Amino acid sequence: MAGLIDWEMLWALTTSPLMSKPQMWDDFASRYDGYSSLEQEYTWHQIDALRIEPADTVLDVGAGTGRISIPVARRARSVIALDISASMLERVRKNAEKAALANIETLHLQWDQVVPGETVPVHDVVIASRSPAASDLAKLNALARKYVYIMLFCGPSLKHFHDTLVEGINPKPLTAAPPQRPSPMPGFALLFNRVINMGYAANVSYVVDGFSRTYADWAAVWSDFAWLELPETAEDRFRQNISPYLTDSSGGLQLRMETRTAVVWWAKGDRL
Numbered sequence: 098m099a100g101l102i103d104w105e106m107l108w109a110l111t112t113s114p115l116m117s118k119p120q121m122w123d124d125f126a127s128r129y130d131g132y133s134s135l136e137q138e139y140t141w142h143q144i145d146a147l148r149i150e151p152a153d154t155v156l157d158v159g160a161g162t163g164r165i166s167i168p169v170a171r172r173a174r175s176v177i178a179l180d181i182s183a184s185m186l187e188r189v190r191k192n193a194e195k196a197a198l199a200n201i202e203t204l205h206l207q208w209d210q211v212v213p214g215e216t217v218p219v220h221d222v223v224i225a226s227r228s229p230a231a232s233d234l235a236k237l238n239a240l241a242r243k244y245v246y247i248m249l250f251c252g253p254s255l256k257h258f259h260d261t262l263v264e265g266i267n268p269k270p271l272t273a274a275p276p277q278r279p280s281p282m283p284g285f286a287l288l289f290n291r292v293i294n295m296g297y298a299a300n301v302s303y304v305v306d307g308f309s310r311t312y313a314d315w316a317a318v319w320s321d322f323a324w325l326e327l328p329e330t331a332e333d334r335f336r337q338n339i340s341p342y343l344t345d346s347s348g349g350l351q352l353r354m355e356t357r358t359a360v361v362w363w364a365k366g367d368r369l
Contacts, residue, residue: 104291111284112232119207122182126162130188131324132255133164135308135352142304144168146360148244149222156220156240158208159228162188163201165248169224170198179204179217213239222246227255231288234295244364251285251303252356258308262322262338266331285359297363307355311348318343318350 122129133140143165149155153173157166160178162185170176170193178189178201186203193201204217208230211217223241225231226248237245285301292299312318318339319332327335342354 102290104287104294108232108287108291111287112229119181119183122161122180123184126182126184126188127324127326128259129185130162130192131322132259132308133162135310136164136306138309139305139307139355140164140168142306143226143248143358143360144172146302146304146362147222147224147246149173153221153243154218155222155224156217158223158225158230158237158240160189160203161185161226163192165224165226166201167192167196167198170196170201173200173222175200175202177202177204177217177220179206179211181205181207208233208236211236211240224248234291238295238297238363238365241365244362246360246362247288248358248360249284249288250306250356251283251359252306254356258354258356262335263325263327264338265334266327266338285361288359288361292361292363293369296368298367298369300362302360302362304358304360305355306358307353309351309353311346311351313349315350318352 147169149169149172151172151174155169155173155176157169157176157178160166160180163178166176166178166189178186180186180189180203183205186205189201189203193199206216213219213236217240219240219242221241221243223237223244224246225237227250228247230237231247231249237247289299289301310321312321315336319335322335339352342352344351344353
């Protein structure tokens with residue numbers, strides 16, 4: 098469906114090419130796994146937004162450390178966790194073993210090497226959560242028989258929370274990314290219009306997202322964030338940064354950092 102606005106160009110202009118580089122994700126794997134473990138409570142809101150049947154096969158594109166793959170595997174027949182990062186997929190396997198799930202397979206492959214039906218089999222449901230694969234909607238669509246789901250933040254992102262927690266501290270640096278051009282509208286709105294432009298009836302669900310955990314005391318908080326690899330000298334500043342998200346509770350200290358996620362999806366048979 099041709100239109101007056103080139104939604105694909107707008108998407109490309111606001112997306113960093115480094116998002117598709119394996120080294121960046123390899124370097125961030127430990128911290129990403131740490132943040133994902135804090136998202137478990139909220140991740141179920143996203144899982145509940147998916148139409149997945151017990152007999153379905155699911156492809157999780159840009160699976161990371163298994164934040165989506167693990168809970169989806171509890172509802173589907175099988176899951177393939179695809180990612181460009183070997184370090185991320187190593188953690189998927191460890192997390193699947195810890196969860197006693199035997200129906201998750203990992204696939205280490207560059208997105209430009211994915212050929213639907215050849216290098217990657219077609220699945221009933223395809224999911225791309227916060228994934229660079231959202232750059233190619235046609236390929237995601239070709240990989241699915243029934244539904245495609247794309248998830249992205251529509252409030253403060255993981256990067257926002259990470260930057261807040263390490264503000265004023267010098268942790269192990271992330272791979273530097275070039276500045277992105279400001280978007281004329283939120284990413285999920287661009288994505289919605291791209292799906293419409295492709296000729297499918299786009300749907301969107303907004304779900305509460307965030308990071309949470311209960312700790313006995315401050316020592317438990319500091320210990321639990323060891324994966325940030327902060328120096329001991331940074332403890333006071335880290336405590337200052339995280340304190341706005343901590344409240345006293347009967348069980349100790351409650352961490353809660355909330356945001357929202359947009360789940361943009363379409364059914365293969367629902368064309369405009």
